[in-house]
Amino acid sequence: MTVSTSPIETGDAAVVFDGVSKRFAASGQSAAFTALNDVSLTVGRGSITGVIGRSGAGKSTLIRLVNGLEKPTAGKVLVDGVDVGALDEAALRELRRSVGMIFQHFNLLSSRTVFGNVALPLEIAGMDRRAIDERVRPLLDLVGLADKHGRYPAELSGGQKQRIGIARALATEPKLLLSDEATSALDPETTQSVLELLKRINAELGLTVLLITHEMEVVKAVTSDVAVIDKGEIVERGHTFDVFTHPKHETTRALLSGLPGSKLPEAVARDIRPAAAAGDRVVVRLTFFGAAAERPLISRLIQSIGAEVNIIAGTIDEIGSKPYGSLVVAYGADPETSGKADRFFAENGLTVEVLGYVA
Amino acid sequence: MSPDLLMLIGKATLDTLRMVAIAGFIGALIGLPIGIFLATSGRGELFPAPNVNRAVGLIVNATRSTPFIILVVAIIPFTRLVTGTSIGTKAAIVPLTIATIPFFARLVEAAIRDVDRGLIEAARAMGATPMQIVFKVLLAEARPALTLALTMTIVSLIGYSAMVGAVGGGGLGDLGIRYGYQRFMPDVMLIVVIVLIVLVQLVQSAGDRLARRFDKRSRKT
Ligand SMILES: Nc1ncnc2c1ncn2[C@@H]1O[C@H](COP(=O)(O)OP(=O)(O)OP(=O)(O)O)[C@@H](O)[C@H]1O
Numbered sequence: 116m117t118v119s120t121s122p123i124e125t126g127d128a129a130v131v132f133d134g135v136s137k138r139f140a141a142s143g144q145s146a147a148f149t150a151l152n153d154v155s156l157t158v159g160r161g162s163i164t165g166v167i168g169r170s171g172a173g174k175s176t177l178i179r180l181v182n183g184l185e186k187p188t189a190g191k192v193l194v195d196g197v198d199v200g201a202l203d204e205a206a207l208r209e210l211r212r213s214v215g216m217i218f219q220h221f222n223l224l225s226s227r228t229v230f231g232n233v234a235l236p237l238e239i240a241g242m243d244r245r246a247i248d249e250r251v252r253p254l255l256d257l258v259g260l261a262d263k264h265g266r267y268p269a270e271l272s273g274g275q276k277q278r279i280g281i282a283r284a285l286a287t288e289p290k291l292l293l294s295d296e297a298t299s300a301l302d303p304e305t306t307q308s309v310l311e312l313l314k315r316i317n318a319e320l321g322l323t324v325l326l327i328t329h330e331m332e333v334v335k336a337v338t339s340d341v342a343v344i345d346k347g348e349i350v351e352r353g354h355t356f357d358v359f360t361h362p363k364h365e366t367t368r369a370l371l372s373g374l375p376g377s378k379l380p381e382a383v384a385r386d387i388r389p390a391a392a393a394g395d396r397v398v399v400r401l402t403f404f405g406a407a408a409e410r411p412l413i414s415r416l417i418q419s420i421g422a423e424v425n426i427i428a429g430t431i432d433e434i435g436s437k438p439y440g441s442l443v444v445a446y447g448a449d450p451e452t453s454g455k456a457d458r459f460f461a462e463n464g465l466t467v468e469v470l471g472y473v474a
Numbered sequence: 475m476s477p478d479l480l481m482l483i484g485k486a487t488l489d490t491l492r493m494v495a496i497a498g499f500i501g502a503l504i505g506l507p508i509g510i511f512l513a514t515s516g517r518g519e520l521f522p523a524p525n526v527n528r529a530v531g532l533i534v535n536a537t538r539s540t541p542f543i544i545l546v547v548a549i550i551p552f553t554r555l556v557t558g559t560s561i562g563t564k565a566a567i568v569p570l571t572i573a574t575i576p577f578f579a580r581l582v583e584a585a586i587r588d589v590d591r592g593l594i595e596a597a598r599a600m601g602a603t604p605m606q607i608v609f610k611v612l613l614a615e616a617r618p619a620l621t622l623a624l625t626m627t628i629v630s631l632i633g634y635s636a637m638v639g640a641v642g643g644g645g646l647g648d649l650g651i652r653y654g655y656q657r658f659m660p661d662v663m664l665i666v667v668i669v670l671i672v673l674v675q676l677v678q679s680a681g682d683r684l685a686r687r688f689d690k691r692s693r694k695t
């Protein structure tokens with residue numbers, strides 16, 4: 116090929132989206148459609164970066180640009196400094212062999228055994244039988260499915276299939292792993308175990324992971340950085356912890372509201388009102404981070420206001436490996452009690468949001 | 475029944491098998507790549523060539539919609555060119571092959587289109603060439619369906635081969651018409667029909683069994 120492919124220095128970025136747009140031309144009945152609009156985003160080397168958005172936001176389109184399954188109509192996508200859009204087919208195939216990908220529906224060949232599926236990318240790369248054998252076995256060990264090597268995909272559970280998908284994606288020893296909704300077809304428990312595996316791979320192999328999803332749970336569990344995409348545009352991005360604790364864009368808030376613990380229980384949600392009547396209790400949401408999350412807050416709160424406190428909802432969790440807590444409590448709305456409470460919150464550096472009042 | 479007649483039936487059966495085997499083999503050999511091409515050459519597919527695709531599709535349809543008996547007569551000059559004769563078993567193989575090609579090609583096309591798009595996507599993401607996708611993904615995944623397609627093709631070939639008997643093609647159909655019909659020997663007709671039924675049954679059940687063996691898509695108990 117004639118185009119210069121000397122890599123551009125991208126420092127500690129594994130992938131760089133630089134003003135990328137993708138417009139699908141009109142065809143037949145369907146009008147032209149802009150799936151991505153001027154997207155700029157950096158995926159740090161060795162990070163697990165998440166891209167979250169609703170269905171149709173352009174997530175799949177975005178990730179498919181990285182291994183050239185789609186070409187941008189404007190802007191550049193750099194993988195290790197190489198402009199993917201400028202590569203010819205042969206160079207693109209070479210690149211794809213160094214980028215692993217896993218899929219929502221696993222996309223395993225039903226006609227091949229577990230071993231055969233993991234071996235496929237190596238056969239494609241032209242590796243000989245012996246070398247393939249030596250490469251596949253440890254991978255099956257890594258994903259905990261060595262005993263299933265002769266099974267067919269139809270004989271495996273969803274979680275096991277995705278583990279095979281992961282082993283297959285790792286077969287060519289890529290430095291970058293793309294995950295397109297890899298856990299969306301799995302139940303919550305299996306999702307967690309697959310995410311644990313991704314985390315382990317990231318830590319042990321130093322693999323960069325770019326992961327797209329529509330589930331905040333997934334972002335929260337594994338990513339260090341996140342970008343929120345809406346209607347083809349990145350509307351918010353940053354460290355996962357910051358985005359979770361201080362969401363700025365309305366789409367981010369909407370996506371966060373789906374998390375367990377972020378909703379009020381049915382009975383409270385029904386009775387809550389915006390203004391206080393005599394004898395009411397105030398309902399507040401306390402948010403606390405880092406060390407505060409590990410202190411016995413409630414008992415100290417009760418001590419310092421000298422009145423009873425109802426716990427309505429709460430979660431203690433980790434976001435991007437940092438502890439984070441959210442607690443909804445109710446206590447007397449009278450000036451004396453609230454005054455004491457406010458002082459307590461201020462002293463302890465808690466973020467407080469008044470949600471309303473209940474009888 | 476006289477030993478002579480048994481000899482005749484035996485020979486006719488062998489003739490039929492020979493016609494079906496040769497026409498089936500050559501027809502499938504040519505029909506397979508055509509079917510693969512039809513399934514992979516649309517716009518945005520592995521080997522995009524939408525115009526050629528449409529042209530090939532048209533020829534395939536034309537051949538398929540020509541009644542077989544007309545096809546036999548229409549291509550007599552070609553048959554003569556290839557085999558030097560227009561009657562007999564050897565001559566019958568030519569129209570049988572010509573009819574098999576588009577028939578099998580369409581079945582192959584359907585079998586390949588049935589392969590999950592996601593697998594093509596996955597193979598592309600692995601850096602597979604279009605050829606590798608055809609051989610390692612499409613043909614491998616379509617194997618059960620291709621086996622059934624071949625079975626169906628052979629079964630219809632057995633039927634067609636009986637039809638060429640009407641134009642002097644030899645084989646069981648020929649025997650049935652000459653003895654069973656023209657010389658009014660209903661017992662010969664009956665035997666011919668029974669042999670044909672048995673042949674079809676054998677082919678069908680062997681094909682089914684093979685296809686099931688190849689099919690790993692469902693859990694085996
Ligand atoms: N090949 C294509 N031709 C035309 N439009 C397309 C094409 N691929 C995607 N689109 C459109 O681009 C938009 C974004 O699609 P994309 O698949 O990236 O969404 P997504 O965020 O991955 O959604 P989901 O969560 O449902 O997978 C959609 O409106 C889709 O209809």
Ligand SMILES: [Mg+2]
Pocket residue numbers: 174175176296
């Ligand atoms: Mg998608």
